[in-house]
Amino acid sequence: MTIIARVDPFRPDEEVVRKAAEIIKRGGLVAFPTETVYGLGADVFNRRAVLRVFEVKGRPPDNPLIIHVNSLEMLDEVASSIPEVAYKLISKFWPGPLTLILPKSEKVPYEATGGLDTVAVRMPAHPVALKLIGESQTPIAAPSANISGYPSPTKGEHVIRDLYSKIDMIIDAGDTLYGVESTIINILTDPPTLLRPGAYPVEEIEKAIGKNIVIPEFARGLKEAGQALAPGMRYRHYSPATPLVLIELSDYSRQSLSELAWNVIRLVDQYKDRKVCILATEETKEYYTGLNAVIVPLGSRKSFYEIAHNLFDALRKLDQLGCGIAIAEGFEERGLGLTIMNRLRKACSRRIVI
Numbered sequence: 001m002t003i004i005a006r007v008d009p010f011r012p013d014e015e016v017v018r019k020a021a022e023i024i025k026r027g028g029l030v031a032f033p034t035e036t037v038y039g040l041g042a043d044v045f046n047r048r049a050v051l052r053v054f055e056v057k058g059r060p061p062d063n064p065l066i067i068h069v070n071s072l073e074m075l076d077e078v079a080s081s082i083p084e085v086a087y088k089l090i091s092k093f094w095p096g097p098l099t100l101i102l103p104k105s106e107k108v109p110y111e112a113t114g115g116l117d118t119v120a121v122r123m124p125a126h127p128v129a130l131k132l133i134g135e136s137q138t139p140i141a142a143p144s145a146n147i148s149g150y151p152s153p154t155k156g157e158h159v160i161r162d163l164y165s166k167i168d169m170i171i172d173a174g175d176t177l178y179g180v181e182s183t184i185i186n187i188l189t190d191p192p193t194l195l196r197p198g199a200y201p202v203e204e205i206e207k208a209i210g211k212n213i214v215i216p217e218f219a220r221g222l223k224e225a226g227q228a229l230a231p232g233m234r235y236r237h238y239s240p241a242t243p244l245v246l247i248e249l250s251d252y253s254r255q256s257l258s259e260l261a262w263n264v265i266r267l268v269d270q271y272k273d274r275k276v277c278i279l280a281t282e283e284t285k286e287y288y289t290g291l292n293a294v295i296v297p298l299g300s301r302k303s304f305y306e307i308a309h310n311l312f313d314a315l316r317k318l319d320q321l322g323c324g325i326a327i328a329e330g331f332e333e334r335g336l337g338l339t340i341m342n343r344l345r346k347a348c349s350r351r352i353v354i
């Protein structure tokens with residue numbers, strides 16, 4: 001049986017958090033809200049609980065989990081050494097959506113790290129997540145609380161749809177703030193490397209450390225990562241069941257949005273035999289009026305935060321609408337645009353660059 005508890009994100013019922021912590025302590029699984037997406041939590045030091053996380057998600061065993069802590073003492077329990085640059089980033093960005101790669105402590109089981117000698121750690125900025133870690137008195141390993149390969153959950157109902165009856169408890173605190181996962185930085189390389197763009201723009205992290213961060217092709221969603229760099233990046237990710245075609249501009253400063261929209265329209269015409277959905281923006285939706293297509297709004301291009309926040313819910317909607325094919329527009333890769341493009345490129349089944 002899965003307990004479902006709805007709570008106020010800012011003032012969660014203490015009783016609910018206590019109950020959830022009891023479940024974690026005895027090796028159970030609890031889905032809980034964070035400021036990025038919902039996580040599926042287990043006591044990181046409990047091998048069997050960690051293995052169950054992989055099992056219920058259908059997650060490949062070499063795709064490591066992010067460990068969530070609520071204090072620097074807890075960080076010391078999971079990392080064997082912490083370089084100076086880590087403290088610089090932690091003091092500026094924690095609690096928040098920044099995950100750091102650090103050498104693993106002996107206590108952390110290899111089941112949680114996909115066999116690696118490093119851990120990915122962050123301190124979430126969500127009252128429910130922080131309270132749950134505190135009450136559980138243990139770091140919590142938590143990947144996103146969705147079926148592996150499917151878009152990450154940004155609402156309690158997404159978690160219920162994917163994991164109801166498979167886990168012990170779901171804490172539903174409504175919409176998550178960012179709606180995309182944390183930014184993952186490997187600070188063990190010099191200069192540091194971006195492993196996954198996320199809710200914090202890379203540019204802000206670069207400003208804080210006064211150095212450029214290496215952005216490999218796979219972090220832009222263009223290539224698969226090798227085993228050693230970021231194991232999880234090799235797998236299908238964020239994909240709705242509906243086939244998704246992504247149309248990108250090669251140069252957003254020179255090409256116009258009307259060129260992008262015109263190519264979307266031409267593609268709609270090619271799929272006359274199917275129900276077509278378009279993930280459109282405020283700036284482009286006018287172009288699509290009168291077309292035989294369902295418009296799924298993503299928000300305005302003036303706020304990449306808004307687009308990122310709505311993205312996973314919109315991808316899930318495509319399946320609910322029974323679309324035969326969906327078309328997504330590209331975004332410029334600056335700020336959160338890099339994060340949005342990473343997710344769209346991984347989610348799509350076909351990519352067209354014009």
Ligand code: AMP
Binds near residue numbers: 065119233
């Ligand atoms: P998820 O929690 O589903 O967003 O996935 C967490 C991601 O963190 C994985 O897909 C990995 O790419 C990354 N990750 C976790 N641990 C490590 C690590 N030790 N080294 C590199 N990447 C990691």
Ligand code: MG
Binds near residue numbers: 143144152
């Ligand atoms: Mg995930």
